[in-house]
Amino acid sequence: MPTNRTSENPAPASFNQSVIDEFRANGGKVSGPFEGGDLLLLTTTGAKSGASRTTPLGYVRHGDELLVVGSNLGRPRHPDWYHNLLAHPVVSVEIGSRQFEALAVPAEGARREELFAHVVREEPGYGEYQDRTTRLLPVIVLERAEPEGWVAPREIRTxxxxxxxxxxxxxxxxxxxxxxxxxxxxxxxxxxxxxxxxxxxxxxxxxxxxxxxxxxxxxxxxxxxxxxxxxxxxxxxxxxxxxxxxxxxxxxxxxxxxxxxxxxxxxxxxxxxxxxxxxxxxxxxxxxxxxxxxxxxxxxxxxxxxxxxxxxxxxxxxxxxxxxxxxxxxxxx
Structure with a gap:
């Protein structure tokens, strides 16, 4: 099953927080049922509250791209973090001990179909989640937040x-x-x-x-x-x-x-x-x-x-x- 069930499951906030704390204390490694899984922390800005929200999510690599899926365990509604990134596209991503900003872009049309097929090949459980619901599960590409070709002007001293x-x-x-x-x-x-x-x-x-x-x-x-x-x-x-x-x-x-x-x-x-x-x-x-x-x-x-x-x-x-x-x-x- 996909490793993002920690985030998609409406578990108590204390449970998710324990996963977040363990992730940060151990350079991205967690124990229990998520041990060995590809897990990241996604921090979004609340669409209504404006507050920071951190969610543990499973991810799948596609070349140099990072993909996350708004499966919500196949429930009828998109997860809250998906609505947050539509309102505030720049998100914070933690993988291992590395943290960086990313632009969250939901894939569309044929590209979404291609990426979702890749996700299902890597993590077949997402296909089961899609079978449970009539909504199309969003596939979100976490891109670099900087414009293409961005180079900082020079060393910042003043x-x-x-x-x-x-x-x-x-x-x-x-x-x-x-x-x-x-x-x-x-x-x-x-x-x-x-x-x-x-x-x-x-x-x-x-x-x-x-x-x-x-x-x-x-x-x-x-x-x-x-x-x-x-x-x-x-x-x-x-x-x-x-x-x-x-x-x-x-x-x-x-x-x-x-x-x-x-x-x-x-x-x-x-x-x-x-x-x-x-x-x-x-x-x-x-x-x-x-x-x-x-x-x-x-x-x-x-x-x-x-x-x-x-x-x-x-x-x-x-x-x-x-x-x-x-x-x-x-x-x-």
Missing amino acids: LADKLMEVHTWLRDQLRQVRAEVEAHFAAREAHLAAREAHFAASEDHLAADGGEPPAPSLGLQIRQRCLAFCQALEFHHVSEDSHLFPGIAQYHPHLGDVFDRLGKEHRTVARIQNDLVTLLSGIAIADPQRFRAELEEMSAELNAHLDYEEDSILPLLADVPWPPAGGPAGERE
């Missing part, structure tokens, strides 16, 4: 370096989302062109074929990455407004106009970000054309804002050491 690292990450994340969206629209246009060609060749093709496949939709890969970007951007700007900018303003009161402009730009970006999050509120992205337009507006506004902030603020932070004395450095703030 607050200016840290701010530049955050800006570079945001730019790269937005660039990757835009590239995935443009690839989607190219595929969609190719589909429509093929449809028109097929229609021209045979006016009766719909009756003969029994219908046609729908145009490709914006997928969960795009949704999850864009939502993660929006949440990281909001955190960054709230941190600047609450801490960074007021701290700098105390020492540079003559820069009031600069901070007024930065605050106004934050509000503009926040409006676009909120529009994007609204379009991402469901599993399927609402209004793909509007989503594309909002993403382009975000790119123009955010990049112009980051350029201005770097020109006006970075020189003031070049001599401020990072991490600050007496406190650990954050991952990205």
Whole structure:
């Protein structure tokens, strides 16, 4: 049977916590019925509560990918952690003594079928769970959270370096989302062109074929990455407004106009970000054309804002050491 029954079983919280404690105390090894199984700890952010929730889960490797399945022992409902990662796509993963951030992306369509078949070959019990329910068991790929090709700018020694690292990450994340969206629209246009060609060749093709496949939709890969970007951007700007900018303003009161402009730009970006999050509120992205337009507006506004902030603020932070004395450095703030 699959080794993730610890997480899927609605066992008392104390039982799951004992598994978590043993896992962390022994470098990922646990005893009892789970001994020798492939087990990880998945920490998600509660969809409603916003609190961190850690769940022991069995996993299956597929090449370099890590797969987890929302089986819930074949029950009618998806497990809570699945709803959490749809709301907050960036998760924390612990395997052995290693911990890292990942982007959780549910597989779709033919890819989901391929991955689930692989999972069942490795752990046949998941097939039994699928047989118990009419819902499709989600197969979630735990991908690297960083954008493809991400390289940290350089060694982080000053607050200016840290701010530049955050800006570079945001730019790269937005660039990757835009590239995935443009690839989607190219595929969609190719589909429509093929449809028109097929229609021209045979006016009766719909009756003969029994219908046609729908145009490709914006997928969960795009949704999850864009939502993660929006949440990281909001955190960054709230941190600047609450801490960074007021701290700098105390020492540079003559820069009031600069901070007024930065605050106004934050509000503009926040409006676009909120529009994007609204379009991402469901599993399927609402209004793909509007989503594309909002993403382009975000790119123009955010990049112009980051350029201005770097020109006006970075020189003031070049001599401020990072991490600050007496406190650990954050991952990205």
